[in-house]
Amino acid sequence: MHRFIALIVTIFLILFVGSSMIFIVDQRKYAIVFSFGEVKKIISMPGLHLKAPPPFQNVIYMDKRIQTIDNLQADRYITSEKKNLLVDLFVKWRIVDPCKFYVSVRGDASLAQDRLIQVICAALNEEFTKRTISEVVSNEREIVMKAVRKKVKRDASNLGIDIVDVRLRRVDLLENISESVYQRMKAERQQVANEQRSTGAAEAERIRANADKQREIVIADAYKKAQKIKGDGDAKAAAIYASAFSRDPKFYAFYQSLEAYRRSIGKGDIVVADLNSEFFRFMKNSAGSMAIPAVQKRKH
Structure with a gap:
């Protein structure tokens, strides 16, 4: 037994x-x-x-999984303008060196989170104090977060932790300064808009002036060419007239007189002139030398 x-x-x-x-x-x-x-x-x-x-x-x-710190309360940070901002963020982290993590925080995840929050708050405060509200809220927000992630990664590595991401969920202005900040940002945007408009107006004026200049140059060049062509035509016409005159001067004189009659006397025109003048010499005959027949007087 x-x-x-x-x-x-x-x-x-x-x-x-x-x-x-x-x-x-x-x-x-x-x-x-x-x-x-x-x-x-x-x-x-x-x-x-x-x-x-x-x-x-x-x-x-x-x-070994990725863990999240998202139960942080919004905290206040001071900008370079000595203005307060309420910032809400979240952090994602994981253990990459268990031995260093155990030695640093005795393997306590809550203690590690407290250490990380302290490091992140210090990094955020350092970055915010270098910048204005406008830069933090809009212009340089991503630059701020990159700088914070870099600093937190460096300090977190001493705890055996890798920082996966740090993100701002919300950045709010205190009520007593939000309106003044918005008005200043509006004024800055309005100034930029006015500068853009004035630059555009100056550029438009320059373009119009250049277009007018080019227009005048084109018109002057065209007029010059037209006058040259006209002069060439007149010269050729004069040469043709001279050639015709040299062949038969009497016929040329007769033809020129007929052209003068056509241009001077229109349909229904009444001409009061001396028929014995040189202008009407070809109305006597084609030779321009015989006496004109007697004109019967109109009966009244």
Whole structure:
């Protein structure tokens, strides 16, 4: 009977010791094996693993997933203009060095978050004090966040932590300064708009002046060419007239007189003139020398 009880106790002891030597690592966890308070091994691969039984070796687990700090209350930060801003943000982080994380914060995630919040607030305050409200809210917001992420990553690496992202969810102005800030931003935008309009008007005036100049040049050049063509035509016409006159001067004189009659006397015109004048000499005859027949007087 005593032997049976001893056998049962021995079996239980073996099972207990054996179970204390086996541990399972989840794929979402890190496992750190300690021996009398000293880190012996860090296991990141999931599966079944062996260790010495307690108190020779112990195991603690740490989460390797990305964790989020999003329960922060909006905090006040001072800009270079000595104005207060309410800033709300969130942080995503994860453990990348379990040994350093354990040594720094004893593996306590809440303590690590408190340390991260302090580092982030210090980095934000440093960046905000360099900039105006307008720069923080609109112009340089992404630049601010890049600088904050860089500084927080550097400090967080000492804790065995990698900062995945730091984002501003909201940046609000206090009620007592929001209206003045908005009015100043509006005035700045209005000034930029006026400068753009004046620049555009000056450019439009320059373009119109240049177009008018080019128009005058084109018209003058066209007039010059037209006058040249007209002069050439007149010269050719004069040459043709001269050639015709040299062939038959009397016919040329007769033709020129007829052209003068056509241009001077229109249909229905009444001409009062001396028929013996040189202008009407070809009305006497084609030679321009015979006496004109007597004109019968109209009966009244």
